[in-house]
């Protein structure tokens with residue numbers, strides 16, 4: 001596995017590999033089984049697997065959220081290597097946002113609802129960094145998790161709107177055995193908060209926005225930002241909850257295989 005820190009380096013490393021297919025897995029690190037399932041799919045479907053590891057400041061609303069985001073570079077590189085990643089792209093913020101940067105991708109309507117209402121500018125940051133990663137790696141396929149259903153929908157819309165020649169692969173949400181969706185942010189929960197967070201996936205499992213809202217209203221210490229049905233592909237019951245400053249999102253597809 002080769003680690004590349006600059007755009008020039010990764011482009012050079014990819015040059016001799018362009019005769020075969022390239023799969024890109026964008027991540028912000030603190031890897032868990034959810035990320036690994038994307039890496040395994042990419043490994044099975046492409047000659048070359050590229051993983052990006054970049055905690056994208058443009059998609060964070062506040063500084064403390066960005067500063068507190070879990071980071072474990074050494075462990076991430078070991079897990080990526082074990083999963084068969086060929087190239088890891090770990091750019092600096094300056095590499096992705098050079099001084100004077102002012103070009104943004106805004107998926108205007110999809111980016112403004114649900115998560116976008118609570119995190120203004122979040123999807124603008126996501127779409128911009130994902131398009132930049134696409135132009136750097138020029139993958140044939142890009143891998144995203146159903147866990148972030150709205151993110152997958154925003155990327156799907158961007159691919160269509162900008163006629164990008166990339167196949168979007170969205171893989172099912174990986175959960176702990178107790179039902180909590182794996183998330184790098186789970187590490188920020190106290191054991192007691194983690195226990196109480198189980199009410200969240202259980203409420204979504206009702207597949208009814210009203211039933212889920214009612215179930216969560218009874219759990220104290222937990223703030224519900226929203227629980228709504230979203231007309232995505234597939235449609236989902238999606239929600240976001242908060243324990244203090246830790247925010248969790250999750251969803252269940254309402255059509256197709258519930259897994």
Ligand code: AMP
Pocket residue numbers: 026027028029033034035037038143144145146147148171172173174175181182183184
């Ligand atoms: P992140 O590092 O949080 O930006 O996530 C990188 C990718 O992994 C995104 O496409 C996420 O949707 C996906 N992902 C995160 N958690 C899970 C999970 N529990 N199951 C499946 N995919 C996930």
